[in-house]
Amino acid sequence: MRTVLICHADDAFDRRGLASWLASFSTLAGVVVLEETGAQKRQRYLREFRRVGLLGMLDVAAMRVYQRIFQRRADQAWFRHALAAMEARYGPTPEVRELHVARGGDRRVVAFLHELRPDIVLARCKQLLPRKVFSIPRDGTFVMHPGICPEYRNAHGCFWAIAERDLGRVGMTLLRIDAGIDTGPVFGHYRYDFDERRESHAVIQARVVLENLDALAVRFAQIHAGTATPVDTAGRRSGEWGQPRLSRHLRARRAMRVAEVNG
Template sequence: MRTVLICHEGDDFDRAGLAAWLASFSELAGVVVLAETPAQMRARVRREIRRVGWLRFLDVVAMRLYQRVALARRDRAWTAAALTRMRERYGEPPAVPQLVAADVNDEAVAAFLRHTAPDIVLARCKQLLKKRQIAIPRIGCFVLHPGICPEYRNAHGCFWALSQRDLERVGMTLLKVDAGVDTGPVYGYYSYPFDERRESHVVIQYRVVLENLDRLAQRFSDIFEGTASVVDTRDRPSGSWGQPWLSRYLRWQRAAKAAGP
């Protein structure tokens, strides 16, 4: 099984940890590193403002500021420890061809994928792949979506499930990418005994990957062998969510404390 990883610059959990993990059970043929431009980040902000409006966007900004001041240091410490665990188990990622690009849909990325000829692409990126890129890998492009689909599609599904008190749907979805937003075939759901009073939503959405690496490796092998079945998601509600709000975070924290240890 030949694989290619697409990840963001600066995300060592993916770029180092998941790359080494992929190499442990597949032939890692290459890595695409996305180095986004300020213009792309501004465009993402404009899209979120169109989604929720200016007043609610201030709630988003307040959450970002709170996260930076109150949560980021602890989150970074957890990520560093998680990466150490992954390095101890899988070692350093192998020296494979890498491409740095700003846009996952660039022709340079398409050419790189055609050259590396993967069976499976694991897309760990915020950018949506267009049909041209999706069609290149022999079996398909897959994502480890932080949320249970179809109820928690798009962004930060773990956060929204927690804030909605939908604790049975705090987890991750392995799905195959299609032309929609997290609407492709579902190949599995994954979770772990999270601690919502002590773990941030950022830690939860990374840890749900870390705690399920063995199961995910087996699932990808099943997909490669053609023995993996698809989960039937028909007749289930579908929701598309956005960036976290501070008001919802505070409500979640109050509810978590009221629920007890």
């Protein structure tokens, strides 16, 4: 099974840790490294602003400040430990071909994938990939979506499941990309016994990947062998969520404390 990883340049968990994991059970043929520009990041914020308005965007910005002040240090320590654990188990980052681009839809990505002929592409990126890219691998392009789909689509499903107190749907979805936003066939839902008191949503959405790497490797092998059957999600509600908001985080913390007192 030949694989290719698409990830962001500044995400060592993916670029080093998941690359080592992929190389442990497949032939990792290459890595597409996304080096986003400032303009691209501003466009992402502008899209969110248009979606939620000024007050919503202030709430989003407040959450970013909160994370930086109260969560960042612990999060960074966890990610360092997680990366060390992955490299200890799967070995150092493999030396494979890399393509550095700003956009996942760059024509050079198309040429790179055609040349490498992957069976599976694992897309660990915030960008939506066009059909000309995600349709190249024989078995499909997959994402480990941080949320249970279809109920919690978009990039922060774990946060919103906690905010909604829908704790049974805090997890990760393995799905194959199609033309929609997290609407492709689902090949598995994955969870772990998270601790919302001590773990930030950033850690939860990374740890649910880390805790399920063995099961994910098996699932990818089944997909490649043609024996994997998609999960039936017909009739389930579908929701697209936005960026984390401080007001919803604080409300969830209060609900958690009340439940602890009453529990």
